[in-house]
């Protein structure tokens with residue numbers, strides 16, 4: 119997710135405002151994303167799947183299951199899971215995203231519920247309500263407190279329920295963005311691996327492009343957190359969930375760095391000749407039966 123420039127978030131008041139800034143960014147970018155080729159809304163309207171094959175395969179059959187989709191954006195994946203037979207509730211901090219998700223649900227006649235909330239402030243409203251909790255692709259960098267995040271997931275799951283996440287690998291997030299990665303020596307870190315709880319601040323300066331719509335540059339400052347894999351898995355285990363599967367993938371779902379090449383499966387990889395690195399990961403954890 120991280121754009122090209124970084125600034126340390128020096129002032130604590132900026133840190134407190136981080137979620138408000140991020141929310142404003144996501145409100146602004148929602149209509150841009152809904153209209154972008156990246157999200158393939160038109161294909162979805164025509165009945166095609168927009169979920170990535172590896173995610174569908176790893177999550178498995180969801181028909182007849184209740185599912186909570188955290189950070190659902192404008193509800194595209196949420197509605198795709200609903201089309202696959204799940205009874206889905208999507209949660210997102212952005213009011214514009216939730217509004218667009220509800221419109222889509224009505225337009226496409228795919229029933230689903232959508233709730234505007236910060237994932238860290240869902241309280242007890244979803245306690246033990248879901249067979250599945252799902253989140254993916256560009257979610258964790260917006261979450262400052264993974265301990266709270268893990269606890270929120272654990273309490274939303276029914277006993278025996280399963281949590282799944284597919285996400286950018288923190289090793290990929292470290293990769294520099296100032297030059298194309300066409301040889302291994304260019305795959306060097308430009309961003310932190312170990313976050314320290316303080317988000318990095320990204321200011322709009324006019325030459326960054328959006329991951330879904332290259333012609334769009336936001337006016338909003340955003341704040342993003344860096345979490346090592348150990349912190350993600352640790353938060354889920356500490357919340358009482360049991361690790362069932364941890365996978366690392368040499369591909370990513372968009373051209374996250376210059377020099378990456380797209381394969382026939384539509385996924386992006388480091389080019390031949392560059393030492394393969396983990397670009398995405400996925401985790402499956404289960405809540406023990408009481």
Ligand SMILES: C[S@@+](CC[C@H](N)C(=O)[O-])C[C@H]1O[C@@H](n2cnc3c(N)ncnc32)[C@H](O)[C@@H]1O
Nearest residue numbers: 144189191210211212235236237254255256260
């Ligand atoms: C990259 S998008 C969602 C990922 C999804 N896979 C997608 O591509 O549509 C990140 C989403 O997280 C939401 N978000 C950011 N911080 C959040 C928070 N603290 N609580 C809930 N939603 C949040 C944003 O509004 C945005 O819709």
